[in-house]
Amino acid sequence: MVAFRFSSVMMLALAVCPMARAAEHVTLKNGFELDCVRREVVGDKIRLYLVGKRSETNYLEVAGDAVARVETIADLPLTPEDSPEVAKTLVAPMPTAPVTALTKAEMREMLAHAGGEHNIDADLLASVVRAESGGQVRAVSRTGAKGLMQLMPGTAGELGVHDAFRPEENIAGGTAYLDSLLTRYHDNLSLALAAYNAGPGAVDKYHGVPPYRETRAYVARVIREFNRRKQMTQQERPSKG
Template structure:
């Protein structure tokens, strides 16, 4: 199915409302569940306090410029150091997902579109930290952070559905790999910043791309390096 070129340039933008930061143990020696429970209670108390403080519409708007309660929750969760893969802005619940939850879907998409499993996992990890309900400030949604126009072009009716997001995202990534003759870094740059930005560099290989990496947005520069680091964790 044809992709909307205009919307494709926005795929995977990573201007997150909240940042990913995970740790198995805190500095005090508490295990992760103890830390999570303590932080959750603190978050709930702070959310209630901030909501009460914003007694009128103007103050509420100042506190929550995004204009809805879920956005307020995300902003407060960020202030407490919460992670994108542990706070569900849709349900308001603190949940966690992990790569193994989507193993079958990833394996299926890998076989279907010819994209390596470790690359798919690295993209999902970097895009959403395996949180299927994440929405970026740019409007990208779901595990593989598809923009609405691109999702529609890929036949993805519900970007929050893991099966649709993974299939659509991997399909789109496979298009970029084919477009750039299998050059992975070029394909990843296109996934994040749009193929138009990559084409403007006039490069034909990953090596040439890295030589001109500084000409891409800082977000895309960091994105390529994050994918590389994450992929090392999932490599066989």
């Protein structure tokens, strides 16, 4: 059995919460960083309510001793370029060679194969695909990123991807790129995901997750989806008598 880099990162949940004015930059002991509008102790857990979410129903729940440092910060300005709704708008490209949509089984098989090649959990790859393209094979962002894992043309070329709309090529290239980022940042998942979203130059410049709302929301979104998938897998396993 292949031992993947990550089995889960942190537990997440949803609940209604009020909006607060203050903002805090929270660093967890596992290296993950995020901004939150408030913290709440619930039993032996701490709930961190996220900054940058229009919905008031989103928080991360972590162990009580998982927080390494908390800093009070000024609220970060949200520009149209930083808005996930704008930056990740997907448009249909002009039709070229037909590409058949993947079935769930085909997607799982491709992700499992690519993950096995690079020792990356297929659930993590699926979470990246969901955040990047929503599973749309012909997705194109306003910045020109293409396909399931939203590869920029230059990056795709460096990875040997000739047609970013072909699922097997896109997944292979995106997985190889994520693998290189995980290696670069010593398996720090939050930094690797931040670099996948904003570029390694931004991560290196800020020596951590860049102070971009889109990037921080992206990292949290991928990790939240990854943990959701791992929880579902655990729940589906038959209990041992």
